[in-house]
Amino acid sequence: MMSDFCPIKRIDHLEFYVGNAKQAALFYAKCFGFTNTAYRGLETSYRDIASYVMQQGNINFVLSTGLSPDHSISQSVLKHGDGIAIIALEVPDAISAYKQTTDRGAIGIIAPTEQEDAYGKFRYSAIRGYGDTLIKFIDRSDYAGVFAPGFEAQNRAHLNSKGVGLNAIDHIVGNVELGAMERWVQFFADTMGFNLLVHFDDKTIATEYSALMSKVMQDGAGKIKLPINEPASGKRKSQIEEYLEYNYGPGVQHVALATDNIIETVTRMKATGVDFLVTPPSYYENLEERVGKIDEPIDKLAELGILVDRDQDGYLLQIFTQPVQDRPTLFFEVIERHGARGFGEGNFKALFEAIEREQARRGNLVSV
Numbered sequence: 001m002m003s004d005f006c007p008i009k010r011i012d013h014l015e016f017y018v019g020n021a022k023q024a025a026l027f028y029a030k031c032f033g034f035t036n037t038a039y040r041g042l043e044t045s046y047r048d049i050a051s052y053v054m055q056q057g058n059i060n061f062v063l064s065t066g067l068s069p070d071h072s073i074s075q076s077v078l079k080h081g082d083g084i085a086i087i088a089l090e091v092p093d094a095i096s097a098y099k100q101t102t103d104r105g106a107i108g109i110i111a112p113t114e115q116e117d118a119y120g121k122f123r124y125s126a127i128r129g130y131g132d133t134l135i136k137f138i139d140r141s142d143y144a145g146v147f148a149p150g151f152e153a154q155n156r157a158h159l160n161s162k163g164v165g166l167n168a169i170d171h172i173v174g175n176v177e178l179g180a181m182e183r184w185v186q187f188f189a190d191t192m193g194f195n196l197l198v199h200f201d202d203k204t205i206a207t208e209y210s211a212l213m214s215k216v217m218q219d220g221a222g223k224i225k226l227p228i229n230e231p232a233s234g235k236r237k238s239q240i241e242e243y244l245e246y247n248y249g250p251g252v253q254h255v256a257l258a259t260d261n262i263i264e265t266v267t268r269m270k271a272t273g274v275d276f277l278v279t280p281p282s283y284y285e286n287l288e289e290r291v292g293k294i295d296e297p298i299d300k301l302a303e304l305g306i307l308v309d310r311d312q313d314g315y316l317l318q319i320f321t322q323p324v325q326d327r328p329t330l331f332f333e334v335i336e337r338h339g340a341r342g343f344g345e346g347n348f349k350a351l352f353e354a355i356e357r358e359q360a361r362r363g364n365l366v367s368v
């Protein structure tokens, strides 16, 4: 066993660059059950950016918008649209994480930086991930303030939610260009000490029309799972190619959010207007013969469109949203695990056929 040269405590947060963080905050509060706990912007003497920290369970999203056209966030939104720009990991030492990863070939983007305020010292650094995505290392061990220097605590009624039961980030999936998956697998292995957890080839993940390949990388402690997809050749344009085209490059495709009660969570999200992919009724015929006995009522799962899969360790329930912005790029998965440690591979075909129906509606399921 290799020593863990880049130990990671947890996923600290995901930072989204968006065109209008004020409105995005309301969306994640009303539709996804997040509460705005901290804010930084003009009112807190922060001149360039407005950022909203949205929290639910152990999940932290930061929604940021640039306040001028030449700000890098505005430039990013112009190119990619709204999406996840930063995967922030809490580490015991942001200086060491930067040195260890850049010594092994990662490209440094933010050299180790220390910010000090009345609440202590906040240290961070960042390296380049796939596309324009940054992997940020955050060390909070000497910091007791609200989120980060410059942020003030918030308790605004309209951005306060009781939650919909989402409690953790289960995995974060990236899409990269054709032929680039292996390079990114190697990047996470070499520079961060991640291991290959599982590999899906284009025979596992193929429909009549399109295919993709995927490898799941996991950190040394097994807490962080980062699947990486690349398109494979098929008769029609694959969903990965559609993403790469509209995102103008690689980036985060979906984030899986864990719940302990997916029926309750999805019922509440649907009630607020979150659009999920539609699962055909035929999926639920003979479902128990395919996946064995499960605790949840099948008719309820069918009503909501929740998918079921089983592996040697147990079963899981999952469902996927439609893209959460006009570009067919970032979407979310809601997942409830009952022992299963896989990613719903038994559902890949049904899932990708559902995605292709949406691609066809967008005029993007075209011959290649």
Ligand code: FE2
Residues within 6 Å of the ligand: 171, 173, 254, 256, 333, 343
């Ligand atoms: Fe997933």
